[in-house]
Amino acid sequence: MKNVLLTGMKSFYLFLVEQRSKLPAEKNDKIIFLLSFPSTSRWVLSELYKKYGSRLVVCYTENSRELAANYQKKGCLIYGIDSFRELLSSIPLMKGASTILCDNYFAFLGGTMFESSTKVIQIWHAGGAVKTFGLEANYAKNSTKKDQDRYQQVYDRLTHYVVASDQMTTIFKKSYHVTNAEFLPFGYLPADRYFDEAWLKQAKQKFQERFGNKKSLLYVPTYRENENENPIDFSRLAAVLGDEWQLFAKAHPHDPALQQKFEKHPAVITDFKGLTLQEMLPSIDCLITDYSSVPFEYTLANKEGKLLFFCYDLEEYQKTVGIQDGFFDALPEALAVTLDELLEKAANMQAVDLDRFDQTWNQYNKGNAMKQLMNWMEENEA
Known part of the structure; x- marks a missing residue:
């Protein structure tokens, strides 16, 4: 009974997100960063801020509040997406932006209706993978069909993946059942420091x-x-x-x-x-x-x-x-x-x-992953 109730609440959550994202939204020049791994995304955010300044918008989970607050002080908009009210407030900005960067899985994406030109880029929070994740993880395989469908809704929103190797391309395709997304062989962004x-x-x-x-x-x-x-x-x-x-x-x-x-x-x-x-x-x-x-x-x-x-x-x-x-x-x-x-x-x-x-x-790690990504974003900005 508890699991049924929880599943129902998650479905209702996505329904509300979907309804909010169906409302018209004006195009904007913001670069949206979905933040949940401050330890790995700190350097990436600093590089993005150097280039985009206050165009950068940080949508953060509670564990990343301190890092996000630093960017608020610099003049960037921030939204705490663990708060449903703040999440709903941020959706028009996301829908109007041409580029969204994610450092993890974000459940609300499954209900968000983006424009066809919006690029939702998974930069991930690791350069490789020892354990299985996504639909390949055993706990996901043992979950209900409804839960698996909800996971897939999120994966289907991702349009691009930044990867450090062909091996990670293979793993993402298998783990997320990727069919139409594009893979960008730039390297793992935080690894640039080691060069x-x-x-x-x-x-x-x-x-x-x-x-x-x-x-x-x-x-x-x-x-x-x-x-x-x-x-x-x-x-x-x-x-x-x-x-x-x-x-x-x-x-x-x-x-x-x-x-x-x-x-x-x-x-x-x-x-x-x-x-x-x-x-x-x-x-x-x-x-x-x-x-x-x-x-x-x-x-x-x-x-x-x-x-x-x-x-x-x-x-x-x-x-x-x-x-x-x-x-x-x-x-x-x-x-x-x-x-x-x-x-x-x-x-x-x-x-x-x-x-x-x-x-x-570390096939594609050459020390210029961040530069390649930002050049690509500039060339492909709608």
């Missing part, structure tokens, strides 16, 4: 000033909705690595309980002293993660770095979410399923050949 020598030098200098010259290991697990007890043992990891190493850890922003656990451990540094994760990566000698998208950036940020995947719940995760076909088959030496395996691999710290990984996932 900027001045930015890299500054990031490394900041890291050295704050944390010294010890070898550095960073543990960055992905978010799990049903988190079992994470078996990572920093005491044993520190003992295996020795005094020449320092350990950093960062939980997903949506997992404060795990972050608190990390913060309580005396062997772990959780305060990055003002550095973003992206600024940390060039100085990290070994990255340990699982199903996160961080590795796709790490292999660009630090060509000499070591990469390990600690997937203690691999079998369960494969059942509930899903892993991209053959992902770990290409990196068998980097995968640890048990803590003992992880400690053994950390102790030996052998380099993993990441050339094939980069060729697969």
Whole structure:
């Protein structure tokens, strides 16, 4: 009964959005950015603002309020789209704009009736994918036909995708059942920074000033909705690595309980002293993660770095979410399923050949993705 009620409410929500979007709207010169991943979209927004100034409109989810507020101070319009009232207020602007950029899935798009000339561009929030998503995720496959149809309505609104590889083109086509959209092989926008020598030098200098010259290991697990007890043992990891190493850890922003656990451990540094994760990566000698998208950036940020995947719940995760076909088959030496395996691999710290990984996932990353996108937007502006 609860699921039926929830489905009905979602359908009514989209109906109201659709009715609002059917009303006439004047064309405008705004560039609309749908924001839900501040950590990955921060740099992209700053580059867009440099070019478009107050033409930029930020429609944000609640977790992105602080970043959006910065652009309000600069003179940009902002709308909190978790508020239905503000969402409805923003729809005429969206409908009248020629370009809309999305960093994620936004449910309201499924009910929005755009002009045929409107370009709705999915820039995404990762350069590659370890886990399945969209209609390929197991939780979506197990959802009702009505829910799946509603997801597809959103996917069908997307007219363009910015991708870093042919592999991601294939994954989007499969995950979103893409038929008519166009793929723009420009690269993953935030990855441009890793080709900027001045930015890299500054990031490394900041890291050295704050944390010294010890070898550095960073543990960055992905978010799990049903988190079992994470078996990572920093005491044993520190003992295996020795005094020449320092350990950093960062939980997903949506997992404060795990972050608190990390913060309580005396062997772990959780305060990055003002550095973003992206600024940390060039100085990290070994990255340990699982199903996160961080590795796709790490292999660009630090060509000499070591990469390990600690997937203690691999079998369960494969059942509930899903892993991209053959992902770990290409990196068998980097995968640890048990803590003992992880400690053994950390102790030996052998380099993993990441050339094939980069060729697969960072195919189009050349440092000019943002420039290519903005040139394309200018050429195709209605």
